[in-house]
Amino acid sequence: MARYHIETYGCTANRGESRRIERALRDGGHAPAEGPSDADVAILNSCTVVEKTERNMLRRAEELEEETAELIVTGCMALAQGEEFREAGVDARVLHWDDVPTAAMNGECPTPTPDSEPILDGVVGILPIARGCMSDCSYCITKQATGRIDSPPIEENVEKARALIHAGAKELRITGQDTGVYGWDQGERTLHELLDRICDIDGDFRVRLGMANPKGVHGIRDELAAVFAENEELYDFVHAPVQSGSNEVLGDMRRQHQVSEFVEVVETFDEALDHWTLSTDFIVGFPTETDADHEQSMALLREVRPEKINVTRFSKRPGTDAADMKGLGGTVKKERSKAMSELKMEIVGEAYGAMVGDERRVLAVEAGTGDSVKCRDSAYRQVIVRNATDHGVEPGDFLDVEITSHQTVYAFGTPI
Structure with a gap:
């Protein structure tokens, strides 16, 4: 870690x-x-x-x-x-x-500790649904800490979710090292069933699915997209870290997916949902990444145009196989990171700019800077409501806003 x-x-x-x-x-x-x-x-x-x-x-x-x-x-x-x-x-x-x-986190998966339990933080309920993963990425040290996926039964997680909602949670964040492989240790792919059951709980709340690697999502993409389309409680938000646009680099990273599988996931959700957010991650400067590989990543970014993008420069983690590879120079990594980050800001700014003038239903989630409140729309895009006290808005409130402007990675909304 x-x-x-x-x-x-x-x-x-x-x-x-x-x-x-x-x-x-x-x-x-x-x-x-x-x-x-x-x-x-x-x-x-x-x-x-x-x-x-x-x-x-x-x-x-x-x-x-x-x-x-x-x-x-x-x-x-x-x-x-x-x-x-x-x-x-x-x-x-x-x-x-x-x-x-x-x-x-250097592109690594989150690492729930052995005593991870649901917690309520303000109006946000954090629910770890499983521990471990099915991957063996060459750059990631967290596998050594968590091991293979260990999925509690659906009913156990539903009861934990229900307890959080009854305790006042308005937003449930479903977390895990790789939520997409929930149930694999039981011989089934059941993430979509778990989400459907959680959405059936009585109450007015929203659910955000945490990071799910493309390979796990790919196998249940149709079922998962259908659950998203049928349940307004689910934020239409998918975080699937592709990490590279080059199949060769993905192989060296020991990622389990191909670029085509990632694209198929995106296409499936594009068909099922009108307004959704794709979040993905790229690691630039992996030791075997060539100029051509980097260009493939840039081309993929231009093609799928995610609304949220995490760009990470590769750095070695002790005890991983990638740590023994001959690394690229810092200048190369810096230049590639700069180029991708500039493209990222262009794409994300375009997505938030297109929201200006729209009316959106949002959930106020947490206090922001000064007298502002951070809200999320149905696709988990961040909308800031300023002068919250004057508008009588506080975390936990649902409200309708008009998007009046944006600042590249978030929008500003005025209550209607």
Whole structure:
């Protein structure tokens, strides 16, 4: 598992974002380091309140870049003035808060710990439905911690979901190292049955399915898409990490799917759903990735145009087979990451820009920065409602909004 170091500057809202990031990393089985020099990744949650603060952020970013294996910069300065870090020559990934946990995990699966149990965090209920996976990716260390898939019976998970809803959960997040292979250890593919049963629980709530590798989804894609189409409780959101657009690289990664299978999953959901969000991940700079392989990944990204994209530069994890491969230079990985990240912002910005002028039904999920609330529409796209107190909006509320503008990776909505 990765060791992380987080530094937070600025207001209470920034500290809250750091706590959320750290909670996600710990839920994924990762642990804090004693300091930046001991960390696999350092996270700088930045502030930009005055010019002196900006200078301090740049100086600290430069120091952290020297001290740690990899640096992620997030926070207000990253979002408002991300180009400042690039112009200063800081080799860091500049990311929105929401994208930090997945990026810091280096493309690895989340790692529920042996004592993982459902928890209620505000109006969000987190339900781990299984532990382990069926994969053996050459770059991922989490398999060593979790082993093969271990799926509790459907009824057991339904009862846990019901308890969370009765305790006040308005959004259920279904988690696991690979939700797509739920039930495989019992000789059945039953994820779609579990989701259908959860949606039958009495109450007004939404359900978000967590990460599912393309291979697992591919085998039940028709059944799964039908369950999504039939249940409004399910966010029309699928997170299927493809990791590369090259079958050769996928083979070296020991991913179990082919690019064509990933595309078939996308096509199936395109046919079943009018408005849905595809989330996927790419690892750039894998040791065997050639220029041609990278171009295949870029071409796939242009073809399927996911609304949420996590771009991760490959870094070695001790004890994995990929750690013994001769790596690519840092410059190559940086250039490929930059090219893909720029394309990502273009695609995601286009998706959120197309929402402007629409009316959407959303669920307010958690407090945002200042007097704002983060909401999700039916496809789990993020909609920010500002001046929430004036509108009487708080987490747990369902409301109709008009999308008035966007900021590339999220939209702004005004209650109707």
